[in-house]
Amino acid sequence: MDDDEAARFEAVYRETYDQIAAYAARRCDTPQDAADVVAETFTIAWRRVADLPPGQEARLWLYGVARKVLADHRRSTARQRLRSVELDAEIADLYGDSPGSSVELSVIGAVFRSLPDDDRELLSLVAWEGLGRDEIAAMLGLSRNAVRIRLYRARRRFSRALDEASVRFTAESRMISAGRVL
Missing domain, CATH: 1.10.1740 (Rna Polymerase Sigma Factor; Chain: A)
Known part of the structure; x- marks a missing residue:
């Protein structure tokens, strides 16, 4: 070198x-x-x-x-x-769980962890890393359109899983299901 x-x-x-x-x-x-x-x-x-x-x-x-x-x-x-x-x-x-933790958040966390690895990764890249579709596409070696479709499907699966877990849709859980906060 x-x-x-x-x-x-x-x-x-x-x-x-x-x-x-x-x-x-x-x-x-x-x-x-x-x-x-x-x-x-x-x-x-x-x-x-x-x-x-x-x-x-x-x-x-x-x-x-x-x-x-x-x-x-x-x-x-x-x-x-x-x-x-x-x-x-x-x-x-x-x-x-610590005694002060919210049951709602623990359920949301459990639902998130139950998602397929690819869904969790996409949602995390958006919410935690703040990456846009172009950046995710470059990182994963996918087209921007493929990222858009996969992200849409991951958000939809997450939202359905939250519904099945009877998660109340507070402002926070709406943001989570939209992929803005995880």
Whole structure:
């Protein structure tokens, strides 16, 4: 790696670290898992610095890398959980609902988690990452129209699932079902 590539990586790292860290933190169960995902994402970027696209496309490329790292992380976590049933019970006890949490929000969260992975990812990219259709299309390697259709369907499935769970449509849950807040 030459000095220009190192400087380019450092610039991209400084510009995107907070966004990639937030992306991972919202999708991981623990801060340690998020840190591992971020570290692996930037390790891959370091190794593949020549593949980093120019300008703002680098951020979307990193989101794509983080998404794949996160998927690998989830598969690894699933394998570990299968081997450690006792640990799962302890984690469930530790991370259960707090006494002050709203039942409505916990139901909405459960409904959201019950959605297919692709639906959750699309809704999260809009609500949490604030990405537009063009940016999501670039990140996922899809056409803008495909993103528009998939996002429409994901929102509709989420809305139906909320209806089936008898979630009252307060202003907050309407925003959630519209994909503005998750």
